[in-house]
Amino acid sequence: QKEVEQNSGPLSVPEGAIASLNCTYSDRVSQSFFWYRQYSGKSPELIMSIYSNGDKEDGRFTAQLNKASQYVSLLIRDSQPSDSATYLCAVNTPGYSTLTFGKGTMLLVSP
Amino acid sequence: DVKVTQSSRYLVKRTGEKVFLECVQDMDHENMFWYRQDPGLGLRLIYFSYDVKMKEKGDIPEGYSVSREKKERFSLILESASTNQTSMYLCASRTPSRKAGSSYEQYFGPGTRLTVT
Numbered sequence: 001q002k003e004v005e006q007n008s009g010p011l012s013v014p015e016g017a018i019a020s021l022n023c024t025y026s027d028r029v030s031q032s033f034f035w036y037r038q039y040s041g042k043s044p045e046l047i048m049s050i051y052s053n054g055d056k057e058d059g060r061f062t063a064q065l066n067k068a069s070q071y072v073s074l075l076i077r078d079s080q081p082s083d084s085a086t087y088l089c090a091v092n093t094p095g096y097s098t099l100t101f102g103k104g105t106m107l108l109v110s111p
Numbered sequence: 112d113v114k115v116t117q118s119s120r121y122l123v124k125r126t127g128e129k130v131f132l133e134c135v136q137d138m139d140h141e142n143m144f145w146y147r148q149d150p151g152l153g154l155r156l157i158y159f160s161y162d163v164k165m166k167e168k169g170d171i172p173e174g175y176s177v178s179r180e181k182k183e184r185f186s187l188i189l190e191s192a193s194t195n196q197t198s199m200y201l202c203a204s205r206t207p208s209r210k211a212g213s214s215y216e217q218y219f220g221p222g223t224r225l226t227v228t
Contacts, residue, residue, distance in 0.1 A: 032215045043201055043219040044154075051214070088154070092215040097161060098144065098169070099205075099217055103153035 002027045004091050006102035014110055019076040021105050023089030026070070032092035033065055033072045038104065039085045048074060079109045113138045115220035117202050123226045130189040132223050134202030142205040143185040144217070145169075145177065147198040154201070160185055192227045199224050 003026040013019045021035075032051050036044035050056045050063040050072065062075040072091075076083055086104040093100065118133035136143065144159040146169075156169030158177040166177050174196060178186040185204075189196055205217040 034216065036219075041224075043222040046216060046218060049216055090217070097142070097167065098156055098159060099215065101154045103151075 002030075002091070002093055002096070002100045004089055004100050004102040006087075006089050006105045008103060009086075009106040010108045011105055012108045012110065013079050015079060015081060017079050017109075019079045019083065019107055019109070021074040021076075021087050021089075021107065023072045023074075023102055024070055025072070025089075025091045025100070027091070027093045028067075028070060030067075030070075030091045030093045033063070034090040034092075034099065035061075035063060035072075035074045036088040036090060037083075037085045038088060044088055076107075079107075081109045081111050083107060084109050113140075113204070113206075113218040115202060115204055115218050117200075117220040117223050119223050120221060121224050121226075123228065124189075124192045125228055126193060128189075128192045128227075130192050130225065130227075132187040132189075132200055132202075132225070134185045134187070134204075134220055135183050136185075136204040136218075136220075137183065138204065138206075138218075139182065140204035141182070141207055143179065144203040144205070145175075145185065145187045146201045146203065147171070147196075148201055148222075149198050157187065192225075194227050197225060197227045 035048040038044040048063040064073045088104045089102040090099040145157045160179040202220040
């Protein structure tokens with residue numbers, strides 16, 4: 001059974017710090033990886049996708065993928081209180097029609 | 112930008128009622144999905160569809176059915192609403208795998224918070 005694991009948190013960081021969110025997945029052949037941000041009471045919003053090993057940067061966000069370790073992470077630089085949300089990791093595995101989601105990590109950024 | 116819309120943000124229904132949740136996407140996506148999300152349980156897939164009139168059961172299809180008569184529209188039906196179906200319902204659609212650079216990117220609608228009393 002495919003699994004995506006995330007620490008539920010909350011992860012608390014001060015404003016301006018780097019927040020590091022981590023995700024591991026069980027199926028070695030997984031190929032596509034996604035990070036969603038979900039504010040309380042709202043729907044998930046896609047913020048990053050990554051398909052190759054290494055880093056992918058978009059503004060204050062950096063996604064990191066290590067397929068050998070089956071590990072994907074999201075770094076948020078210069079964290080802001082508005083980044084406080086739950087971050088969901090999702091994985092696509094060939095042969096499966098649906099994404100597998102982790103349960104999310106809650107991030108709290110304090111002013 | 113992809114846009115996925117859902118017919119209602121909030122809905123209150125009585126036990127035993129038949130409930131229709133509508134979802135529309137404007138990006139000509141083939142794949143569409145219905146999830147429910149409950150505290151501590153994460154996202155759970157109810158049904159998905161990969162083409163018009165095609166549907167597949169997800170992890171928790173019991174008590175639900177779906178309809179996809181047009182490519183842009185995917186409906187979730189609660190045949191006889193029960194209190195344990197009180198939840199946030201999320202519709203999503205997904206880019207096809209052949210689209211380079213954005214394979215399998217999945218976009219969610221705003222959600223419908225359903226309360227069954």
